[in-house]
Every structure is written in C-alpha cells, then in structure tokens.
Amino acid sequence: MLQAWYMDDSAEDQRKPHKLEPNKPVSLQQLEPLGVLYWKLNADKYEDDPELQKIRKERNYSWMDIITIHKDTLPNYEEKIKSFFEEHIHLDEEIRYIIDGSGYFDVRDKEEQWIRIAMQKGDLITLPAGIYHRFTLDDNNYTKAMRLFVGDPVWTPYARPAEEFEARKKYVQFLKLSA
Ligand code: KMT
Ligand code: NI
Numbered sequence: 001m002l003q004a005w006y007m008d009d010s011a012e013d014q015r016k017p018h019k020l021e022p023n024k025p026v027s028l029q030q031l032e033p034l035g036v037l038y039w040k041l042n043a044d045k046y047e048d049d050p051e052l053q054k055i056r057k058e059r060n061y062s063w064m065d066i067i068t069i070h071k072d073t074l075p076n077y078e079e080k081i082k083s084f085f086e087e088h089i090h091l092d093e094e095i096r097y098i099i100d101g102s103g104y105f106d107v108r109d110k111e112e113q114w115i116r117i118a119m120q121k122g123d124l125i126t127l128p129a130g131i132y133h134r135f136t137l138d139d140n141n142y143t144k145a146m147r148l149f150v151g152d153p154v155w156t157p158y159a160r161p162a163e164e165f166e167a168r169k170k171y172v173q174f175l176k177l178s179a
Helices: 028-034 043-048 050-058 077-084 166-177
Strands: 003-006 037-040 063-069 094-108 114-120 123-127 133-136 143-149
Touching (some): 028 037, 043 094, 063 077, 077 133, 114 123
Antiparallel strands (some): 003 114, 037 123, 063 143, 094 114, 094 133
16 A cells, blocks of 8 residues: 655655654545546566556556666766755656655645655556655665656656746646545
C-alpha cells in the first residue's frame, strides 16, 4: 500500500520522513481529488509488463526513459537534487514509475499543506499539470525511475508562484470542481 502523510514544517533534513506527531496519514481517496493517480505494478518485470503497457496505451504515455538518481550516476547530482526539491509546476503531467530504490514526492493539498508520498519499488504515480510539487531522495539516497510522457518530453519546472500559466489556471479550476 502506498504510504502518504501530512508533513511537519521543521527545517531538518529533507530526506527525513517529516511526519506529524501523531501521524496524519493520507489515503489514495484523498489524493484522487488532487488529480494524483497511482498504480502498483511488479517492477521486476518492467521491461515486459502487460499491465504497464495497458496504462501507457490508455493514457498515451508514448515516451519513456530511465533515470538513476544517485550521486555516482546522475550528472550534476547536487544541482539536480536541489532543483527537484524546489516547489514547482509543469505544463504537463509528471509521470514516474519507481523500478528500484525509493524517494518522496511532496504535493500541496487544497489548503496548500504539504502531503508527502513515499514512493517505493513498483509505485507508479502521475501528478497533474499545474500541481505544486517537489521531489527528494529519502535516507536510502537512491531511486531508479522510469519517466513517462505524453509525446515529446518537456521537463521545464516553473517555480512557485506560477499562477499565470494556463496549466495552473486549469488545475485551480479542477480543484474547485473536484470533491
Ligand atoms: C522530477 O522531475 O522531479 C524528477 O524527475 C524527480 C526524479 S524522478 C523520481
Ligand atoms: Ni516536477
């Protein structure tokens, strides 16, 4: 099961869980109205997985690559780690499938509170265009993820505030209408 929770606002190491005391868990049912979708797959067969192929086909995730986030493998590691953790939006969906290791995606809820989503091997998530979010490694310092995209990838992050973008406006409208 996917684990998610509301974050504390301490400034300690971003790689720590940052759970509240007592913990305030967040369910998939709470993530859905934010437009965050989730699937659990068998990451041991990511190279030939009918379940993954079905999702890719249905959602037009035609493009993919694999990124390994580790200090020895990722060029400009420190810089990238820093930019992943700066609150931002994209103009398209951000789709990530964790095939090894782990990490955290943080997303803002409707009241602008941070929800931390613990991503582990086999977790596939999509964040909608226009949602404020960020990513960090956890204490394990290693993630191998498939990046999927609808068409040719554009990874440009727009730091908060990014209210002027059409994708953001559409997302804000979506939030107003969702349960
Ligand atoms: C992103 O755009 O934040 C990332 O690619 C994070 C690493 S993928 C788990
Ligand atoms: Ni992003």
